Every structure is written in C-alpha cells, then in structure tokens.
Amino acid sequence: MRALMLLLLLSTAAAQVPATVTGVPTVTDGDTLQIRGVKVRLHGIDAPESSQTCTRAGKVYGCGREAAFALADLVRNKTVTCTRKDTDRYSRMVGVCTVGGTEVNRWLVQQGWALPYLQYGGGIYSSAASVAKEAKKGLYAGTFQNPWDYRRNPSSPATAGTPRPATAPSSVPAGADVYYANCTAARAAGAAPIRVGQPGYRPALDRDKDGIACE
Template sequence: MRHLLPALLLTATASAQVPASVTGIPTVTDGDTLQIRTTKIRLYGVDAPESSQTCLRAGQTYGCGREAAFALADLVRNKNVTCLRRDTDRYGRMVAVCTVGGTEINRWLVEQGHALPYLEYGGSIYRDAEDRAKATRKGLHAGTFQAPWDYRRNPANPPTTGTPRPATTPAPVGGSGGSVSYRTCAAARAAGAAPVRAGQPGYGKHLDRDGDGIGCE
C-alpha cells in the first residue's frame, strides 16, 4: 500500500489541475486530441487512427490518421469548442466530451467513420454511431484498417502525435503551431502525409528546408 500512495497522490494532483470544463478555439493534434489554450484534451470514448497510421481504400494506401485529423480540424476551425471533463488520463490530459455549434464532436467522428468506439474507456455509448458508419461505408469502413489501439502496441510503427505509445520509442520532435511534427520526411511519407504544409498536423520547420511553408516536397 505504501508503494501505491505516491502514484495515487500524483493522479489526484493531476486531476486537481485539470479544469472541469474549457471553452475556446482549439488546435488539433490528431483525430481525437485537441488543445484549448494550455489544456490538452483527449476525446472521451473514441479512438481515431494515429497521425502516422495508414489504411487501405479501393486498393490504395492512404493516410487515415491524417484524414481524421483534417476532418476534425475542418469541423472546429475558427469556432468555439466546449469540453466537459469526464476523467483525467495518466498523461495529465482532460478526457472530455466536446461540442461545437450543437454537434457532439466525439459522436460525429464515429458517425463519419473517422474514429472507433474505445470500448475499454466508455466507448460503448457510441456503438450505434459506429453501426451507422459501417452501414454507409463511411471513412475507415470504406476499406480495411487496423484498430488504433493495436497500431500503438507495435513498436515498429512510426511515433504518433496524439496518445503516447507505452514504449521506449522517442517521441516526435516539436513542430510549429503548438502541435507535434513528423521526425523525418521518411516518417511523413510513410504516413502518406508528404508534402505537409504549414498549419497542417505534422508540419515542422525542420522538414521545410527551403522555408517556403511546404515540407517534404
């Protein structure tokens, strides 16, 4: 029990520092992760493909993680988002249900096929949304894909920008705009993200050698 006390105290401290709710114009880290000012937010009950993840559609490989991030970015661009905390994860992030203009973002991502219900963490409430996405073959369901939680377990896969992988793989380097970028152009190309432009998820100045705002040309 004595060994558990420091961990419990750290968890309690982290929870106390995370607000119960936050509203503002967010930046998008990946398909299920936002940041509003200094608050990092992991969307409750859903799991989107990682930024470095690729999937298959019509026999072609595409950046499904990148597609999910762009869809989320389009939904919230220049709009106020309100997030209500449901939990605090072990990385100190707010785990929340977020809304924009009357639309619940968590459910919308699953309905559009850009995320899956994260059953291990409360995602059963989105099973109906997943059924609709499957029936209409939206997003991921238009092809074949690996579940994000399985993708993260494989240390051979490129690093991710959203949920950290519990392994010894170095994290991606910091990018511009408060996001996280691909470490190398090889990683960006493997994710189907090259070229990557300034302001897009994954962009970093170290990828843009001529400084024209387009990396990995």
C-alpha cells in the same frame, strides 16, 4: 508505497485539469484537441494515429491525417466547449466536446473517423459506429488496424497523439486488454470476425468453437 505515490500524482494531475474549457482549439490528431493550453483527449473514442496508414480501393492512404483533417474542418475558427469526464495518465483532460449543437466525439464516430473505445466508456457510440460501417464512411471504406493495436506495435512510427504504451511482458498475450462484451460490440468496433490470437478473442464469443468468434 509506489502505488500510493502514483495515486497521489494522479490526484494532483486531476486537480489541475479544469472541469470545463472553452475556446477555439488546435487539433493534435483525430481525437485530441488543445484549448487555451489544456490538452483534451476525446472521451470514449479512438481515432487512427497521426502516423497511421490504412487501405482504400487497394491503395494506402494516411487515415490518421484524414481523421485529423476531418476534426480540424469541423472545429476550424469555431468556439468549442469540452467538459471533463476524467483525467488520463498523461495528465490530459478526457472530455466530451461540443461545437454549436454538435457533439464532436459522436460526430467523429458517425463519420467513420473514430471507433468506439469500449474499454473507456465508448459503448455509448456503438450505434453511431454501426451507421458509419453500414454506409462505408471514413475508415470503413477500406481496411484498417484498430488504433490501440497500432500503438501497441513497437515497429509503428512515432505519433503526435496518445503515446505508445510500454511494451507488455511476453507472458501477456497481445490484445489481452481488449474486451468486447458481446459480438454486437465487436461488430460495432469493426473487429469482427475475431480469430484466435487476435485482440478481443474470447472463447465465450466463439459459439461453434472453430477458432473464429463473431462470424
């Protein structure tokens, strides 16, 4: 019964989200926009949260803010069109957005301000992430925590973007829901090498069985 009610709620939410929305947006964080009252979570990517910090040249900086500023600079006073790919559990449109001839989702990954969200169709952005990593753009200019890991940590400050998920039962190992199909995908997401106990580690990726995958 509970599963049926949840399905009905999700179906209702999806019906209320338009197939497309066009307008001048406001920016919530590095992967979330709002256009004419419609919240849009950019499909296939995950940017650092608004409260998240990273390191660069040995110094801590607000990478979440910088990602949001990069997105804001791209779309400022411009008309953006977003096409729905899905509706998430927070009743937001999950979409691919364009401004002029630029796809916003891909641009953020190319600039190093977002990672491919492999769990949710982000594999199409893996090559863009490889280019950003090679050029040490954005997050790749230093060290950072994957946004999905940051949200999972109950000690992380509140964020303006995707809400923190409910704490997983202790019987579920941290990162169990992070899956890399192969080492190429792990490297593209900036996760390699992956040690035992870290998100995304699988014995199948650890060919020499030394506890470190995708070396």
